[in-house]
Amino acid sequence: MNTPAKLGSYVLGLAVLFGATFGAGKAVGVVGSPPSPGGHATHESAPAAQVVPAGLQVSDDGYTLVPVTTAVEPGKQTDFRFSVTGPDGRPVTAYQVEHEKKLHFIVVSRDLTSFQHLHPQMGSDGLWSIPLTLPEAGAYRVFADFRPEGGTGLTLGADVYAGGGFRPKPLPAVSRTAEVDGYTVTLDGDLVPGRTSKLTLKVSKDGRPVTDLQPYLAAYGHLVALRNGDLAYLHVHPDGEPGDGKTPSGPEITFYAEVPSGGDYRLFLDFQHGGTVRTAAFTARTVQAPSGEAPAEVDHGH
Ligand SMILES: [Cu+2]
Numbered sequence: 001m002n003t004p005a006k007l008g009s010y011v012l013g014l015a016v017l018f019g020a021t022f023g024a025g026k027a028v029g030v031v032g033s034p035p036s037p038g039g040h041a042t043h044e045s046a047p048a049a050q051v052v053p054a055g056l057q058v059s060d061d062g063y064t065l066v067p068v069t070t071a072v073e074p075g076k077q078t079d080f081r082f083s084v085t086g087p088d089g090r091p092v093t094a095y096q097v098e099h100e101k102k103l104h105f106i107v108v109s110r111d112l113t114s115f116q117h118l119h120p121q122m123g124s125d126g127l128w129s130i131p132l133t134l135p136e137a138g139a140y141r142v143f144a145d146f147r148p149e150g151g152t153g154l155t156l157g158a159d160v161y162a163g164g165g166f167r168p169k170p171l172p173a174v175s176r177t178a179e180v181d182g183y184t185v186t187l188d189g190d191l192v193p194g195r196t197s198k199l200t201l202k203v204s205k206d207g208r209p210v211t212d213l214q215p216y217l218a219a220y221g222h223l224v225a226l227r228n229g230d231l232a233y234l235h236v237h238p239d240g241e242p243g244d245g246k247t248p249s250g251p252e253i254t255f256y257a258e259v260p261s262g263g264d265y266r267l268f269l270d271f272q273h274g275g276t277v278r279t280a281a282f283t284a285r286t287v288q289a290p291s292g293e294a295p296a297e298v299d300h301g302h
Helices: 003-021 025-030
Strands: 063-067 078-085 103-109 115-118 128-132 138-146 154-162 177-180 183-188 196-205 222-227 233-236 252-258 264-273 276-285
Touching: 063 138, 063 154, 078 138, 078 154, 103 128, 115 128, 115 222, 115 264, 115 276, 138 233, 154 233, 177 276, 183 264, 183 276, 196 264, 222 252, 233 252
Parallel strands: none
Antiparallel strands: 063 078, 078 128, 103 115, 103 138, 138 154, 177 183, 183 196, 196 252, 222 233, 222 264, 264 276
């Protein structure tokens, strides 16, 4: 697949991600079809909110996330196991590799203050396992983001509990700056419900822009957006990829994202520098586009 076409389907995928792509079988034909010029023009009058966003269901399109481990002790590493059963009721063993992995596993506390992006190992029987530590007592949401061989991409979610006294934390304040391990990441751009929004994340360290980000899972950054309130899931990928001759290795990473409704979202950016993957987290509040303003221009060009 050439780059523009690939990017085009990402962008198109985003348009419907919170709509139907990763959720319902009905949208299958949409995925991977060539992007129409202007991307989201058709979307303007039909916000994606009518369809169930990804990650809210434990079972969709015949596939079910089946946690074998459902309760763990906080602060203690557990061998967390699960499977994904297919339409025949049996564990799925054939997956398509997406971003270098067959399955991406995201673990988030329900109060959105803890985030882990993991890559479990699958046995030949379709049983997945991953060493997992849930930092504190509470309710967690686990997401399996995958594409069964020959099928469409799905994100299924299930609740997992760490027993004990639970002290929920308030949603961190809205901020355009996040600090992690001496790195500062700033967020530019606004989330606009029903529209494609360009988000630019800029990484610096000790006041200097970082220009030698390392590819991580075939990208300079991975962004997961979760809606406050129900943890609806949006996995967004950056514009361009390492080695395509036009995507810089920092300090800026550009993403296109579309959120289905107004409100607060928690954004988690994974980036790699100096051999370590770190996560910068932001709380972002959507803004309403001024009426009559055209949707964000998506650059599929090149
Ligand atoms: Cu992943």
